[in-house]
Amino acid sequence: MGINILWDQQAPEGIELPVARMIAMILGRETGLVEYPFLIDGYDRNRNQHDAQTILDRLQDTLTRRYEISGPLLLVTCKDLYVNGCDFVFGLARPTSGVAVVSTARFGNGYYGRKPDDTDLIDRAAKEGAHELGHLLGLGHCGNPECVMFRPRTLDELDRKRKMLCPACREALALGIEN
Numbered sequence: 746m747g748i749n750i751l752w753d754q755q756a757p758e759g760i761e762l763p764v765a766r767m768i769a770m771i772l773g774r775e776t777g778l779v780e781y782p783f784l785i786d787g788y789d790r791n792r793n794q795h796d797a798q799t800i801l802d803r804l805q806d807t808l809t810r811r812y813e814i815s816g817p818l819l820l821v822t823c824k825d826l827y828v829n830g831c832d833f834v835f836g837l838a839r840p841t842s843g844v845a846v847v848s849t850a851r852f853g854n855g856y857y858g859r860k861p862d863d864t865d866l867i868d869r870a871a872k873e874g875a876h877e878l879g880h881l882l883g884l885g886h887c888g889n890p891e892c893v894m895f896r897p898r899t900l901d902e903l904d905r906k907r908k909m910l911c912p913a914c915r916e917a918l919a920l921g922i923e924n
């Protein structure tokens with residue numbers, strides 16, 4: 746079962762392929778970039794952020810129903826995301842419907858006043874994209890701070906993760922069981 750990656754037209758250009766390849770490497774699954782017209786809603790003017798749940802609602806509805814995509818689907822967007830009760834989220838997955846979203850808004854060095862670097866951007870997008878897809882493939886959060894399935898709350902925690910699953914998560918994925 747291949748993984749589908751939908752790249753928002755406004756998301757950073759030119760890094761789609763490296764990110765897709767790195768996700769494939771981390772998860773050991775094939776990935777393919779897909780293109781469909783997709784409207785991103787859920788904008789909250791007071792927060793200047795998008796509600797990740799609303800985006801997933803539409804992703805589930807429009808795409809899986811209308812285009813009959815088989816296999817997990819990840820949307821990569823540049824919109825900054827939140828869920829109720831959180832200031833922000835890097836991404837969100839809904840395993841029951843096989844859809845996930847990840848935001849590049851906080852992956853660029855520019856957001857933190859640092860020198861922009863595509864390598865950093867690609868690494869972070871791939872790690873968090875693979876993380877959300879890992880949820881769709883049945884993985885839970887991992888306590889190992891170097892594992893892709895560790896839940897990072899800061900950029901430093903994200904950067905501390907390696908571009909791979911820890912042995913326990915790799916095994917869980919291979920067995921297709923939840924951990």
Ligand SMILES: [Zn+2]
Pocket residue numbers: 876877880886896
């Ligand atoms: Zn997670």
Ligand SMILES: [Zn+2]
Pocket residue numbers: 887888889892893894895910911912913914915
């Ligand atoms: Zn792990």
